Amino acid sequence: xxxxxxxxxxxxxxxxxxxxxxxxxxxxxxxxxxxxxxxxxxxxxxxxxxxxxxxxxxxxxxxxxxxxxxxxxxxxxxxxxxxxxxxxxxxxxxxxxxxxxxxxxxxxxxxxxxxxxxxxxxxxxxxxxxxxxxxxxxxxxxxxxxxxxxxxxxxxxxxxxxxxxxxxxxxxxxxxxxxxxxxxxxxxxxxxxxxxxxxxxxxxxxxxxxxxxxxxxxxxxxxxxxxxxxxxxxxxxxxxxxxxxxxxxxxxxxxxxxxxxxxxxxxxxxxxxxxxxxxxxxxxxxxxxxxxxxxxxxxxxxxxxxxxxxxxxxxxxxxxxxxxxxxxxxxxxxxxxxxxxxxxxxxxxxxxxxxxxxxxxxxxxxxxxxxxxxxxxxxxxxxxxxxxxxxxxxxxxxxxxxxxxxxxxxxxxxxxxxxxxxxxxxxxxxxxxxxxxxxxxxxxxxxxxxxxxxxxxxxxxxxxxxxxxxxxxxxxxxxxxxxxxxxxxxxxxxxxxxxxxxxxxxxxxxxxxxxxxxxxxxxxxxxxxxxxxxxxxxxxxxxxxxxxxxxxxxxxxxxxxxxxxxxxxxxxxxxxxxxxxxxxxxxxxxxxxxxxxxxxxxxxxxxxxxxxxxxxxxxxxxxxxxxxxxxxxxxxxxxxxxxxxxxxxxxxxxxxx
Ligand code: SF4
Ligand code: MSK
Numbered sequence: 116x117x118x119x120x121x122x123x124x125x126x127x128x129x130x131x132x133x134x135x136x137x138x139x140x141x142x143x144x145x146x147x148x149x150x151x152x153x154x155x156x157x158x159x160x161x162x163x164x165x166x167x168x169x170x171x172x173x174x175x176x177x178x179x180x181x182x183x184x185x186x187x188x189x190x191x192x193x194x195x196x197x198x199x200x201x202x203x204x205x206x207x208x209x210x211x212x213x214x215x216x217x218x219x220x221x222x223x224x225x226x227x228x229x230x231x232x233x234x235x236x237x238x239x240x241x242x243x244x245x246x247x248x249x250x251x252x253x254x255x256x257x258x259x260x261x262x263x264x265x266x267x268x269x270x271x272x273x274x275x276x277x278x279x280x281x282x283x284x285x286x287x288x289x290x291x292x293x294x295x296x297x298x299x300x301x302x303x304x305x306x307x308x309x310x311x312x313x314x315x316x317x318x319x320x321x322x323x324x325x326x327x328x329x330x331x332x333x334x335x336x337x338x339x340x341x342x343x344x345x346x347x348x349x350x351x352x353x354x355x356x357x358x359x360x361x362x363x364x365x366x367x368x369x370x371x372x373x374x375x376x377x378x379x380x381x382x383x384x385x386x387x388x389x390x391x392x393x394x395x396x397x398x399x400x401x402x403x404x405x406x407x408x409x410x411x412x413x414x415x416x417x418x419x420x421x422x423x424x425x426x427x428x429x430x431x432x433x434x435x436x437x438x439x440x441x442x443x444x445x446x447x448x449x450x451x452x453x454x455x456x457x458x459x460x461x462x463x464x465x466x467x468x469x470x471x472x473x474x475x476x477x478x479x480x481x482x483x484x485x486x487x488x489x490x491x492x493x494x495x496x497x498x499x500x501x502x503x504x505x506x507x508x509x510x511x512x513x514x515x516x517x518x519x520x521x522x523x524x525x526x527x528x529x530x531x532x533x534x535x536x537x538x539x540x541x542x543x544x545x546x547x548x549x550x551x552x553x554x555x556x557x558x559x560x561x562x563x564x565x566x567x568x569x570x571x572x573x574x575x576x577x578x579x580x581x582x583x584x585x586x587x588x589x590x591x592x593x594x595x596x597x598x599x600x601x602x603x604x605x606x607x608x609x610x611x612x613x614x615x616x617x618x619x620x621x622x623x624x625x626x627x628x629x630x631x632x633x634x635x636x637x638x639x640x641x642x643x644x645x646x647x648x649x650x651x652x653x654x655x656x657x658x659x660x661x662x663x664x665x666x667x668x669x670x671x672x673x674x675x676x677x678x679x680x681x682x683x684x685x686x687x688x689x690x691x692x693x694x695x696x697x698x699x700x701x702x703x704x705x706x707x708x709x710x711x712x713x714x715x716x717x718x719x720x721x722x723x724x725x726x727x728x729x730x731x732x733x734x735x736x737x738x739x740x741x742x743x744x745x746x747x748x749x750x751x752x753x754x755x756x757x758x759x760x761x762x763x764x765x766x767x768x769x770x771x772x
Contacts, residue, residue, distance in 0.1 A: 125152055126159050134578035136608055138371035138523035139437065142444035145521055151471050153443045154464055158574035163701075170703040173202040176323035185705045195323060200710040204329035204336075205321040207683070207703060207710075211336045212317045214684025217459055218643055219310040219347025220482075221386055223279055225354040226272065228389055228495050232358065233268040239498050240392065242268060243360045247536070251353050255287045268357075275354070278346045281309035288345045293656040295664035296693055299722035300341070305334055305691065307342035314339055329710040337691040337723070344688030349646035355388050355426070362532035362640065364541075365432035369607040371441070372526035373434035374450045375416045379407045379513040381506060384420040384442055385457035386641060388430070390479055391423045393498035394455065395431065397506045406507070410514040415506060420445065421460050422600055422641035429532040429640040437608075438579075438601035439678075440572040443468045449520045453509035455502070457493070458483045459642075460571070460679065472518060475508045529612025533597075533637040535650045541631060550651075550658040553595075557669060558660050560756030561623035563593040564743035565655075567648045567689070569602050570674030570682050573700050579605035581675035581699050581732045586611065588736030590635040593621035594743065599645050602675070603638040611636045623759055645685050648672075649692060662750055666693030666724060669746040671739035675699035675732060690714075690724040695742040697727035697735050 125147060130140045133155050146153055166172045166182050173193050174180035181193035181202075188199040197205075231237040242248060245264045248271065252259050257270045278286050285306045289297060300306045307313055317339045320326035326335070356362075374380050381398060383391045397403060398415040407415045418436045419427045427433040436445050439460050445451060446468045453475040454465070461478075466488050469476035478484050479493040479501055493501040533541075542552040556562045566589050572578045582605040586596050590611075598606060610616060617628035620635040628635050639647045652665045661668050672689045674682050677698055689696045704711050719725035727742075729735050747753045 125150055126156050128155055128159060132577055133574075134440070135580045135583065136437065136441060136578055138525045139441045139444045139578060141521075141523045142371070142447040146444070146447050149447070149471065151447060151468060152464075153468065154440070154462055155574045157464070163575065168701055168703065169705045170203045170206045171199065171705055173197060173205065175205065175321070188705045188708050197327065199705060199708050200329040201327045201332070203704055203708065203710045204332040208317050208321045208332050208336045210680040210683040210703070211340050211687050212314050212321075214679065214681035215310060215339050215343035215347065216314050217681050218343045218351065218684065219279065219314070221458065221643060222347035222349075222351035222354070224387055224389070225351050225358070226275055229268070229354045229358060230272045231495065233265060233272055237495055240358055240389070242357055244357050247353070247361050248357045251357070255290050275350050277309060278342075278350050279309050279311050282312055283308060286342065286346050288349050291650065291653050292345060293653055293664055296656075296666065299664065299666070299693075300691075303334060303337070303721060305338040305341060307338050307346055310339075310342040310347050313342040330713060333710075333713055336687055340684050340687035341691050343684050344646060344649055344692065348643040349649070351643040352640070352646045356534070359388055359392055360430055361536055362429040362534045363537050364530050365429075365532040366528060367428050367432035367434060367531050368526045368528050369428070369435040369437075369604055370525045370527050371436050371445055371448065371523045373416075373418050373436050374445070374448060374522045375413070376450060376520055376522055377413045378416040379410070379412045379414070379452050379506070379509050380416050380418065380450050381509050382418050382420055382436060382445065382451055382454040383423055383427075384454060385461060385480075386422045386459045386643070387457050387480070388423060388426050389495060389498065390455065390457045390493050390502070391419065391427050393493070394502040394505070395427070395433070397499060397502040400503070403503065403506050403510070407510050407513070410510050412510070412513050415509075423457065425600055425603055425638070426641040426644070429638060432532070435604055435607070438572050438604040440574060440578045446472050446474050448522050449516070449518045450522050452512040453477065453505050455479055455505045456483065459681070461485070473512065475505070475512050477505055477508075527608050527610055527612070529607045529610070530614065530634055531603075531607070531612060531638045533639055535647045535654065538637070538651065539654070541633060550654045554655060554658050554660050556627050558752050558755060560752070560759040561593065561627055562595050563623070563740070563756060564595075564669035564671070564747070566594045566596050566670065566739055566743075567598070567645070567672040567694075568596050568675065569599045569642070569645055569672070569685065570677040571601050571679055572605065573676045573678040576676050576700055576730065578676075579608065581730070581735075582606060583609045584732035585673060585675050585735050586636060587619060588733060589739065590620040590624060592736070592740050593624040594740065595624060596636045597639055597648055597651070598636060599639050599648070600642045606636050607638065612638060642681055642685065652692070652694070664693055664722070666722060667746065667750065668693070669743040669750070670694055671742050672696040673698070673735055673739060675735060686726070690718060690726055692724065693722075694724040695727060695739070696724060697729065697738055699728075699730045699732070699735060701730070702726075702728040
């Protein structure tokens with residue numbers, strides 16, 4: 116009765132316009148039949164606050180909150196006198212601080228684990244990739260000759276700890292930054308110190324009555340964001356690779372059809388790989404497999420979601436069920452016996468949907484509890500206690516499944532698991548690993564440029580659609596696309612992660628893909644793995660022929676369906692590193708203000724990259740390609756591309772004749 120009432124109250128979605136993910140659409144139709152509400156329904160009924168969307172309000176003290184008028188931004192100031200530029204810059208800065216804190220805290224957890232593994236306190240994990248350990252040590256000046264992995268690892272730990280705690284001076288991975296880019300940072304005083312210091316200073320400066328010049332606030336935004344990209348996020352990626360293995364290409368499936376009706380289904384969703392790695396051991400434990408069989412299941416099926424899913428997809432080929440906006444939808448299948456979550460992008464709404472379908476939902480990280488959700492603490496010193504317990508509870512739920520199950524029978528096979536190291540090898544071969552072939556193909560015009568298309572999905576736009584349309588437009592124009600996070604999953608579901616998808620690319624990119632046997636879209640992992648894109652950019656500069664700084668490269672970035680503060684931090688570290696970065700959905704700023712002009716024009720004049728915004732994927736592609744072409748022109752390689760195009764035209768003429 117209660118449920119029926121709810122069903123009547125539930126807003127009816129125009130599902131075709133809500134998502135382009137067929138599996139999610141099928142589940143939304145089921146949700147409406149079942150009277151179950153999701154974030155899509157809430158977004159349809161909760162109009163975004165227009166003042167907040169423009170970032171024209173401030174609640175930094177109790178003389179306010181103060182609301183300014185976006186239509187007349189200089190017509191009013193806050194009670195303290197704060198102008199629209201101060202208010203917007205402070206709000207933007209706090210998004211950067213929060214996003215950077217999320218990534219750097221994730222990186223710090225990985226580093227804590229690394230320390231405990233190296234000093235022998237944790238035996239459940241070990242160093243898997245000693246080659247990478249050696250490479251990272253060498254790059255940041257740690258002696259490697261004649262030393263044991265343990266000796267190098269301990270030095271590496273102490274060196275990387277500075278990424279967080281360093282009070283003065285440059286963080287260790289600043290050594291990876293191209294000299295000219297670093298010069299720009301030094302000139303403007305934005306080379307990051309430890310992330311703790313940068314985030315603390317940014318929070319201080321944005322307190323009421325401290326930094327009230329948008330340019331000065333933006334400077335600290337850049338410094339803090341860089342402490343994320345070249346600091347906390349990079350540490351998270353590198354340490355995870357050293358501990359769990361550097362990804363190499365692997366064929367794997369994505370989409371909700373990865374669930375199996377006759378097996379115990381366990382999903383891990385969140386961001387930190389240590390929980391997932393331990394779960395991988397648990398689901399392969401013979402006694403737990405036997406327990407599942409005793410309960411009538413054929414086995415235990417482990418599936419990932421969101422970013423920890425993307426990381427395990429890349430590293431181990433674990434199937435991935437869907438991105439951020441599918442995490443409630445998958446529970447509607449009724450087939451999920453347990454979902455374990457750790458940190459970031461965990462919707463509180465999961466609790467209600469899990470309850471409706473009898474799914475066991477568990478929080479596991481001390482940083483993330485959810486009211487009404489059972490918490491099983493994940494302890495790195497005894498990781499299996501948590502993950503075994505989740506599996507045991509999943510088995511009980513399987514045995515007692517009562518509700519009908521409906522699994523969308525959609526699976527998309529693709530090749531995932533590209534890393535900066537593998538791109539090196541793939542293009543250069545094992546004896547001459549190098550980015551030279553990539554640079555050569557950019558210089559000769561077969562590849563027009565490289566675009567990073569990353570980030571979330573957001574119920575304010577049709578799920579996956581902006582990602583997919585944008586990427587198709589880019590590859591059609593010979594732009595090689597690299598991806599992470601939820602965007603990677605959107606494209607994998609759309610079938611672009613197969614080498615055969617090269618037929619969707621322009622002639623030049625297609626030729627390169629066919630020669631190498633790679634898809635036109637390369638997935639690099641989770642949100643923190645955006646640092647792999649930074650390293651790739653640095654390597655393109657180092658190899659030569661494409662300018663002296665990252666800002667010279669014919670590259671661009673986009674987060675077409677972003678939603679989180681982490682995305683803003685990522686966007687800003689790419690901009691501060693020299694990359695033109697376009698966001699979709701909405702941008703938290705009033706157009707025409709001085710702060711807007713600084714972000715969208717002024718930063719480029721200072722030698723950084725610049726921000727761009729449009730919700731339209733075709734316009735976004737046009738803007739990114741125009742930027743790439745402008746960079747090609749500045750490098751004097753625009754003519755080579757014209758020649759490639761002329762060659763094709765002549766070929767067509769010949770064919771016609
Ligand atoms: Fe208003 Fe100034 Fe207080 Fe912000 S800091 S709420 S603008 S008085
Ligand atoms: S999970 S931050 S929704 S990419 Fe990293 Fe996806 Fe965005 Fe979360």
